[in-house]
Amino acid sequence: MILDKVIYDKVTVFNxxxxxxxxxxAIIISRMIxxxxxxxLKGKVEQDTLEIVIKIITYGLVSVAVxxxxxxxxxxxxGLMVAGGVVGxxxxxxxxxxxxxxxxxxxxxxxxPIKIGDQVNIDNHxxxxxxxxxxxxxxxxxxxxxxxxxxxxxxxxxxINYVNHIVRRFEYIVGIRxxxxxxxxxxxxxxxxxxxxxxxxxxxxQVFVDNFGDNSVNILVRVWSPISExxxxxxxxxxxxKKALEAEGIExxxxxxxxxxxxxxxxxxxxxGC
Amino acid sequence: MFGTHDIPLSFETENIQLxxxxxxxxxxxxxxxxxEEEEKTLLAKSPTILINPVEPINKPKEIxxxxxxxxxxxxxxxxxxxxxxxxxxxxxxxxxxKRARDYDVLDIFTLASQKYTLYGDQQRGVICRYWESKAYxxxxxVDLLHLGVVELSIKNTTERWVPVSKAVFxxxxxxxxxxxxxxxxxxxxxxxxxxxxxxxxxSSPLKKEMKKSLELYTVRKLSVLSSTFTMADGI
Numbered sequence: 001m002i003l004d005k006v007i008y009d010k011v012t013v014f015n016x017x018x019x020x021x022x023x024x025x026a027i028i029i030s031r032m033i034x035x036x037x038x039x040x041l042k043g044k045v046e047q048d049t050l051e052i053v054i055k056i057i058t059y060g061l062v063s064v065a066v067x068x069x070x071x072x073x074x075x076x077x078x079g080l081m082v083a084g085g086v087v088g089x090x091x092x093x094x095x096x097x098x099x100x101x102x103x104x105x106x107x108x109x110x111x112x113p114i115k116i117g118d119q120v121n122i123d124n125h126x127x128x129x130x131x132x133x134x135x136x137x138x139x140x141x142x143x144x145x146x147x148x149x150x151x152x153x154x155x156x157x158x159x160i161n162y163v164n165h166i167v168r169r170f171e172y173i174v175g176i177r178x179x180x181x182x183x184x185x186x187x188x189x190x191x192x193x194x195x196x197x198x199x200x201x202x203x204x205x206q207v208f209v210d211n212f213g214d215n216s217v218n219i220l221v222r223v224w225s226p227i228s229e230x231x232x233x234x235x236x237x238x239x240x241x242k243k244a245l246e247a248e249g250i251e252x253x254x255x256x257x258x259x260x261x262x263x264x265x266x267x268x269x270x271x272x273g274c
Numbered sequence: 275m276f277g278t279h280d281i282p283l284s285f286e287t288e289n290i291q292l293x294x295x296x297x298x299x300x301x302x303x304x305x306x307x308x309x310e311e312e313e314k315t316l317l318a319k320s321p322t323i324l325i326n327p328v329e330p331i332n333k334p335k336e337i338x339x340x341x342x343x344x345x346x347x348x349x350x351x352x353x354x355x356x357x358x359x360x361x362x363x364x365x366x367x368x369x370x371x372k373r374a375r376d377y378d379v380l381d382i383f384t385l386a387s388q389k390y391t392l393y394g395d396q397q398r399g400v401i402c403r404y405w406e407s408k409a410y411x412x413x414x415x416v417d418l419l420h421l422g423v424v425e426l427s428i429k430n431t432t433e434r435w436v437p438v439s440k441a442v443f444x445x446x447x448x449x450x451x452x453x454x455x456x457x458x459x460x461x462x463x464x465x466x467x468x469x470x471x472x473x474x475x476x477s478s479p480l481k482k483e484m485k486k487s488l489e490l491y492t493v494r495k496l497s498v499l500s501s502t503f504t505m506a507d508g509i
Contacts, residue, residue, distance in 0.1 A: 165396045194389075197334055201391035201404045226337055226390065226401045 009074055019069040026065035030058040048115035051131070059134075097152070098135065104151035105134045113159050121160040123153055162227075167200060169224045170234045174241060175216030180250045182209055182217050189221055192244045196237055198229040216253030275367075275419065276452050277485075279323045287419065289385055292369075294323065305369070307383040314380065321371050323380070326487040327422060327457045328368035329445040331403045332382045339445045339491075340503065342393055342402035343424070345409050348439040351430040351465065359428065360410040361441070362421045364388075364403075365457050370488060377493050385420045393442050394507035402442055413456070413480065422450070422457035425480055430465045438463070438509050441473055446491045447501020449477045451484035458484065463509075471509045474502045 003014040034054045041050055109132065114120050118129045120139070127141035137154055139147040162168070176185050189207045193199045203224045210220035221241070225233040242252060275285050281294040281301060291306040294316070301316040331339055343361050351357055364386030370377040391404040408414075413423045430436050441463055451458050458480035465471045479486070 166399060166401060167392050167396050197388040198337075198390055200401075201389055203392060203396075224392070228337055229335070 011073055015072050019072055022068050023062075023065045026061040030061045033057050046115070047117055048112075048132075051116055052109055055134070097150070100152040101135045101150045104155035105132070105136075107155060108132060108137070108151055114154075114161055118164070119162040121162070122149055123157050125149065166227055167203070167224050168227050168230045169203075169222055170230065171220060171222045172238055172241070173210065174219045174221060174245070175213060175253045176219065176245070176250055177253045178217060180217070182219065184248065185219060185245060185250050188244050188248055188250070189219065189241050192237065192240050193221075193223055196233060196240070198225050198233045199237060200224045200226070213253075215255045276326050276454075277324070279325065281321060281323055283323060290367075290383075290419065292325075303369075303380060305381055305383060307385065310383065312381055312383070316371065316380075318371070321373075324370040324372065324377060324488060326368060326370075326485075327365045327450050327452055328382060328487065328490050329448050329450070330364040330366040330384060330386065330405075331445045332366060332490065333384050333388055338390070338401040338403060340393070340400050340402040340442055341445050341448075342391055342404055342440055342442045344404065344406045344440050345438065346406055347409065348437045349409050349428075350435050350437045351428050352435055353430055353433050356427060356429040359426055360413050361407040361424050361426055362405075362414060362416055363407070363424050363459070364405050365418065365420060365422045367419065368488070368490060370493065377488055379490065379493055382490075385417075393440075393505075399507065400442075403445075413458070416456075418452070418455060418457050422459065423480065424459045424461055427460075427462045428465065429462065432465060432467060434468060436465050436468055436509070438465070438471075440505075440509065441471075442503050442505050443473050443475065444501055444503040447475045448489055448491075449475045450487035450489060451479035451481075452487055453481065453484045456480070456484070465509065469506070469508050471505045472502055473505065 003012065003017070005013050007013065007016065034057070037050060037054055037057075045053075108114070114122075114129050114132070114137070116129050116132060119127070120129055122137075122139065125139050125141060125147045127139045127145075127147070130138040130140045130146075134151075136148050136150050139149065141147060174185070174189065176182065186207050186209075190205070193205045193207070199205060200223075205224065206220070206222040208220055210218045212218070223233070223237065245252070275287070275290075275292075282296055283292075283294050285292040289308055291304070293304045294301055295304075296302075301318065301321070303312070303314040303316055305312045329339075329341075331341060341363065343363060345361065349359060364384060366382055366384040366386075368379060369381040369383075371380045386405075389404040391402055392399050393402050394400060413425070416423065426441060428438060441461070443461060449459060460476045460478055460480060461473060462476060463471050463473045
């Protein structure tokens with residue numbers, strides 16, 4: 001029988017087929033588990049946690065298949081480890097980057113400064129975390145680009161996670177004319193903020209005259225919002241503030257220069273001392 | 275307005291217009307509440323509609339399951355005692371469509387103003403639907419389509435006088451009851467220290483004749499792990 005044909009030592013064709021079958025089965029089972037876990041646990045378990053669990057199951061099953069294959073092939077794992085001592089040094093030098101990324105990836109999964117779905121800025125790449133793999137992390141930028149960052153880079157660079165806290169503050173500078181009533185403007189802006197559901201009551205919004213600019217009285221507006229609504233609130237409020245101010249006759253100032261003609265009017269000359 | 279209805283149906287109040295009419299073999303649902311409008315087409319044979327008050331945490335968008343009632347004048351509770359007070363809460367109106375023995379949400383609207391707040395710190399705190407209420411010694415007379423009444427039983431387990439200025443509730447534990455005159459809930463607050471308390475809703479109506487509302491978390495078949503809320507960031 002062809003199945004009993006010895007290939008080398010005690011390894012037969014049947015053994016090779018079994019190794020292949022176990023390996024394929026491990027991959028199919030891990031894919032099936034991943035598929036059903038994603039389908040049944042989506043929305044019930046955090047996506048990030050779900051992906052980590054799926055990865056552990058996948059790598060676990062593949063490792064079992066690999067160990068089975070090595071055992072059937074008669075490869076002594078302890079001997080491999082001794083040989084690995086010498087080979088390991090060579091491979092280690094050659095694959096420093098990969099090992100660094102691998103260890104960084106493990107630490108990223110443990111420390112969890114970022115999660116799948118978070119909005120982050122890493123290495124000046126801003127966008128959504130698509131996946132955290134064992135070697136690299138992928139980001140989908142706001143303009144839809146795919147960015148793959150090696151985990152070692154992530155681990156050694158500063159990370160800005162925009163959605164780690166549940167609330168976030170944004171601010172505007174609203175410049176009004178010197179001739180406008182700043183008290184009234186502040187009152188109108190506060191009323192607009194109060195009316196918006198997602199401009200949070202606490203932490204309290206701040207509206208105050210921040211400085212006297214060259215062309216305008218600058219009112220600083222600071223508003224806190226739930227992190228999920230932050231950007232839409234920021235977009236909506238500014239327009240609402242502009243409309244409310246204009247409805248009350250308060251205009252947003254623009255750069256202007258007043259020119260006095262000194263030699264035409266004697267009275268003006270006296271007043272200005274020219 | 276509250277209760278089970280066959281369609282076609284039509285309701286009109288000062289601020290709410292709700293109609294379900296048959297048109298070309300299907301049903302058209304139209305609702306206007308203040309400036310907000312909603313229109314849906316129902317492809318069904320003879321559906322039954324249920325309208326009742328629901329948890330007021332879904333408008334304009336569901337981002338939390340907590341309700342914070344800010345008491346406008348702080349209430350001071352004597353040591354080792356239990357006292358009752360009445361607060362108002364915003365009413366949200368849920369329109370459900372019956373399918374076999376199950377209900378599905380068709381629409382949610384509210385006449386109450388909508389505002390949200392943060393309870394606790396920015397890292398571990400929770401976003402809450404914000405509502406400001408006076409503290410009443412007896413149930414206040416309010417418009418049932420706009421406001422409900424919650425009877426809050428406050429138990430001070432400490433040896434000190436404790437001021438209470440707010441109450442945070444987990445809306446997943448809400449038990450809302452309604453009649454033709456009132457929407458109500460019963461809740462309790464157990465003061466554990468000067469800054470900590472535990473709140474919970476109880477499943478009994480304010481008046482015997484009141485009907486139990488169908489809450490959203492029941493319809494959505496959410497598995498509620500805990501219906502209590504521990505106020506650890508001030509009361």
